[in-house]
Amino acid sequence: MALVTFSNPEYRDKTVYAVAGSHTETLLKLARENKIPINYECEDGECGTCLVKVSSVDQKHQRMGGPLTEKEKEVLRVSGKISKEEMEQMIVDDIPSPWRLACQMIVRDEDILVEY
Ligand code: FES
Numbered sequence: 287m288a289l290v291t292f293s294n295p296e297y298r299d300k301t302v303y304a305v306a307g308s309h310t311e312t313l314l315k316l317a318r319e320n321k322i323p324i325n326y327e328c329e330d331g332e333c334g335t336c337l338v339k340v341s342s343v344d345q346k347h348q349r350m351g352g353p354l355t356e357k358e359k360e361v362l363r364v365s366g367k368i369s370k371e372e373m374e375q376m377i378v379d380d381i382p383s384p385w386r387l388a389c390q391m392i393v394r395d396e397d398i399l400v401e402y
Contacts, residue, residue, distance in 0.1 A: 289397045291343070292322045304393040313338065313400065314388035324402045329389045331357030334365050336388040339401040354383055355390045362387075 288304040290313070302320045305311065314336055317324045326336040354362070354376075362368045367385045368376075376383055388402070 288393060288395050289343075290316060290393060291397075291399045292317060292320075292324075293399060293401050294323075297323070304395075311393050312389055313340075313386070313391045313393055316393055317388060317400075317402075322402070324388050326389055331355060331361065331387055331390045334361040334387065337361075337365070337367070338386055338388050338391075339384050340382075340386045340391065341384060341399045341401075342396060343399050344397040352392055352394065354386070358383075358387045358390050 289301055290304050291299055291301040293299045300320065300322060302316065302322075304316055314324060314326055314329065316322075324336055324338065327333045328335070359373060362383065362385050363370060363373060368383060375381075388400075
């Protein structure tokens with residue numbers, strides 16, 4: 287069972303359980319189910335509206351979900367959140383990006399903090 291804490295300066299933090307083992311639920315879907323007001327538009331990794339910052343609060347791991355999808359890579363590069371060089375280094379070092387698109391990131395069995 288993963289604990290996902292949603293944090294925004296304008297709202298009180300809310301921690302919700304993510305169903306472990308399904309590995310198909312996106313962060314955006316989890317947020318909507320729990321009435322977390324994350325902005326979104328396309329729900330298809332195109333617009334970048336659902337950009338969130340994700341960090342692992344599980345000290346044993348530094349996973350933060352699966353790797354970036356191709357759509358996430360493109361949006362993060364175009365928005366200037368991650369440079370091409372940083373992107374390449376992350377791939378080489380197998381380091382997850384702190385910036386994710388909530389509609390693309392699949393929630394894993396990992397405790398995370400999501401800043402939106
Ligand atoms: Fe458009 Fe996620 S809602 S990129």
